[in-house]
Amino acid sequence: xxxLHARMRLLDRRHPRLALxxxxxxxxxxxxxxxxxxxxxxxxxxxxxxxLGVLLLMLACGVVPMSSLRRGADWLxxxxxxxxxxxxxxxxxxxxxxxxEGVRIVAVILIGTVLVMTATAFLVDLVWRWRQKHHAx
Amino acid sequence: MRSELASLAWLAVTLGxxxxxxxxxRKRPRWWTSPLFTVPVLLIALGLLFGMNYPVYxxxxxxxxxxxxxATVAFALPIWRYRRLIRQHxxxxxxxxxxxxxxAMSSAWGLATLFGLSGSLRLSLVPRSITTPLAMLVSADIxxxxxxxxxxxxxxxxxxxxxxxxxxxxxxxRSALARGALFxxxxxxxxTAKAWDVGAEEGTIASLAMVLAGLLNVLAAPGxxxxxx
Numbered sequence: 460x461x462x463l464h465a466r467m468r469l470l471d472r473r474h475p476r477l478a479l480x481x482x483x484x485x486x487x488x489x490x491x492x493x494x495x496x497x498x499x500x501x502x503x504x505x506x507x508x509x510x511l512g513v514l515l516l517m518l519a520c521g522v523v524p525m526s527s528l529r530r531g532a533d534w535l536x537x538x539x540x541x542x543x544x545x546x547x548x549x550x551x552x553x554x555x556x557x558x559x560e561g562v563r564i565v566a567v568i569l570i571g572t573v574l575v576m577t578a579t580a581f582l583v584d585l586v587w588r589w590r591q592k593h594h595a596x
Numbered sequence: 597m598r599s600e601l602a603s604l605a606w607l608a609v610t611l612g613x614x615x616x617x618x619x620x621x622r623k624r625p626r627w628w629t630s631p632l633f634t635v636p637v638l639l640i641a642l643g644l645l646f647g648m649n650y651p652v653y654x655x656x657x658x659x660x661x662x663x664x665x666x667a668t669v670a671f672a673l674p675i676w677r678y679r680r681l682i683r684q685h686x687x688x689x690x691x692x693x694x695x696x697x698x699x700a701m702s703s704a705w706g707l708a709t710l711f712g713l714s715g716s717l718r719l720s721l722v723p724r725s726i727t728t729p730l731a732m733l734v735s736a737d738i739x740x741x742x743x744x745x746x747x748x749x750x751x752x753x754x755x756x757x758x759x760x761x762x763x764x765x766x767x768x769x770r771s772a773l774a775r776g777a778l779f780x781x782x783x784x785x786x787x788t789a790k791a792w793d794v795g796a797e798e799g800t801i802a803s804l805a806m807v808l809a810g811l812l813n814v815l816a817a818p819g820x821x822x823x824x825x
Contacts, residue, residue, distance in 0.1 A: 486669050505730075510668075514669055518676045540786075541660060548657075563711040567713065569755055582695040583778075586691045588771075
């Protein structure tokens with residue numbers, strides 16, 4: 460196991476592009492295995508969320524060092540916008556619905572987002588200030 | 597044969613458009629330069645010119661959507677990287693994520709009802725504030741249409757960048773924690789990218805808040821489905 464991690468680090472330094480590919484593939488495989496497990500055992504969580512939990516556990520136990528997945532994970536997170544562009548194009552499937560209800564939908568989203576952001580920020584600020592005062596005393 | 601070529605061509609245009617238009621956002625990070633807005637506009641324009649057939653479009657590009665699964669798994673790294681920050685500010689984060697998610701779901705449901713939207717459309721709006729892969733999962737869970745939810749998530753993201761910027765100007769917020777959580781809980785990945793422009797601490801908190809809110813929503817989905825039934 461130790462030599463494997465050392466090899467991964469070496470690969471990361473010498474061939475960053477290949478390392479990126481290997482790391483992304485590892486995450487894809489982990490996700491696929493968990494999807495399979497979820498389907499086979501009929502678990503109530505989505506496969507990707509189970510995989511996230513498994514990976515967190517492996518990181519916590521030190522089975523997988525962060526350095527051997529960091530490049531792949533950063534890439535996946537940075538390119539996430541690309542992955543949901545095709546999902547957006549499904550718009551064309553619902554064109555009639557959106558033409559009829561589009562204005563109302565956008566109104567719900569705009570007003571809702573202002574409410575969510577304001578509520579979240581005030582709540583966090585409130586708790587933060589309360590803790591600040593508490594710790595100061 | 598022709599549709600297979602067209603399908604490949606759409607994949608190439610999606611990839612090419614994304615990598616071509618991404619630097620624009622890096623140079624001028626505004627909602628209308630986000631690839632989430634510019635690439636679909638480009639694709640729709642080309643679709644109007646050459647004719648787009650959605651099944652043909654999605655045949656090869658659905659591989660990109662499948663990558664949202666591994667992208668979700670990748671969130672484990674930022675969570676682990678910032679574990680100390682979570683431990684330090686768990687109370688404030690928890691309050692923001694719990695309260696924000698509750699407001700997100702109930703405001704979507706309430707406003708949709710107020711505006712006379714109902715059925716699967718209203719349900720598809722409920723998880724719109726969280727990150728796309730998880731929002732689509734929640735949507736399917738509670739009886740919405742995942743495709744529609746993906747679209748609403750994107751609108752939320754694009755609007756959230758602009759609205760968040762505006763709110764930061766007028767809300768009297770004291771902590772970077774609150775500024776970050778505002779973007780993470782309110783506008784998922786798009787907001788998080790914006791939060792990184794505001795500051796590193798804001799960006800970190802935003803990423804964390806986004807992941808935690810997303811997970812909370814997924815875990816709460818069965819309960820929400822039961823409530824809304």
